[in-house]
Amino acid sequence: MTLTTTTTKNKVLFIMGTTGTGKTKLSLSLGSSFPSEIINSDKIQVYKGLDVVSNKVSETEQRRIPHHLLGIIDDPDMDFSISDFCSKVLSALDQITERGNLPIIVGGSNTYLEALVEDPANDFRSKYDCCFIWLDVSLPVLFDYLGKRVDVMIEEGFVDEIREAFVSDADYSRGLRRAIGVPEFDQFMRAKKEGQDEAHLEELLEDATARTKENTNKLAEVQLGKIHRLKNERGWELKRINATPVFEAIAKGDKYESVWEEIVFKPSLKIVMSSLG
Template identity: 25%
Template structure:
């Protein structure tokens, strides 16, 4: 089995840097697994590592596609596999640097993704294949009760006010003719029967920084991107849309789902450039809009980072841990403190990779650091399907809403949070006080 190293983790955590460091130390080359960085040029909006920082290490599958082209996961899988074959022949270590989750997973595992993709198309990709105006016209409560009849499992999973999810579940039923929860069940069984077969012997480094440390870094990076020319790139992209060089059927909404136009920043700065292009606002108004857009881009970046971690914890780790063979090993490296990068990240990664290449015994992932121990626990980690199928809502026995209704918590996490909340603790305290009062009044009656 061919050996590869893979680096995953959120945007802005230093994956590209570690990739170069590993390649330099061990004689390797980078294979890019970021769906945005396949595009030619536009280095800032796609977060490409500057050429001078790549230190002469070849980067494959990067910088080769025109903005209007699309690069499907199957194409990525084919090209990356060829690349790995070639590098292995040349005795170079293939180092996959991932930003796009489904690219990475499709490369690491044999049969996990194809089915996932179809199912995911069916229930979680947006926009949905065909809009259904007849559903859009209905009230959310009505949609919800419809879903309760059609697919109670999914109705239980979604919050009754989560209109978007409710509509999607209904769409799956009306358009595919099957209950969404049945599709998920089938997917789960498929996973249990077939497991997921690793395609390579892979060492996976999960570069992790706690959000409290990562988020300020991400915010700063947005500032730097703006200073170094983000707006020129957005202008260039907008020009292409205006000139009709990009063929977009339908409306603006759709463009953000496709190719390079999904890049964080493009959509977020639309109000600013629209104001600029139409000359509709004065300088003050303009800088206010610019400020708002900047905040929007920062928020979108943080959300993206959060989703990336969720994928690792909810999809990748269960897949790794559920497979019988340990062909894929995941190591978390703590990149929270940049001053400790050399010890906590670079040296550890090199050491482990050396042992991996020499077929020596590898360390236990949880032993690497306190953070690794915390983040690589198996409790609380469940695959998405299991989570949906075992979803439980809780009714709090003590708390009441302003209207006097019972309080419902959607899912175990919400329930846990609620139990720790000030509101809940106060309700318990009040209840106890009432009980004591009640007891005293009873005692008063006796004496």
């Protein structure tokens, strides 16, 4: 099996989708099926810290397959721009393809991906043959899952992470603190720091949690709109995988792994194998 085409273009696999659709899970599964390395394309996950808040892949999973652009920025206030992203990705691609491995670009920052692929300065299309897999989940089903995911994240230390990173004069328009959940919990953190009574803190916590869920849903809608635009206006040949039944099984409390295997992993594997030739 070769990772290049007859025109000597290197292959690049993109796994796209809105937040929470299983992109990381699929990237790890596909990455275990081929000599691969994963490039993160989530503009928040490039920063070090807030691993729970940003849903960063665990260190154990990172050890399974080499990862790039994950937790590489120490300064939470640094503005990691689109041009920074493109430069880092292009450098990583050179390294990965030189090793003969398949680059898998994974994440939901679709504006960054569009610049990477379409900006003439990057000369991307002339160098790389793209395979795009799009994990799609019905929004009502996804919204239910995302809400429950926020609750799980809070149980796993979401609020503690935000408290440790809290700065009273923080700029929420740039850097790591743009992450959904950080601005939403600002008022709660200020009240807690001031030692306000528990009843008021509980109200603020509930409000912050509700706004985090609402803004996560809004993010999914925006991301989906950008994906549709890339498909319909840019002409990206996205291979859509409907993962909705997986999330319906999760909502029912059913065992979902077999469903995921049949309707997500196997079709995706077939797409990649066909692309690689």
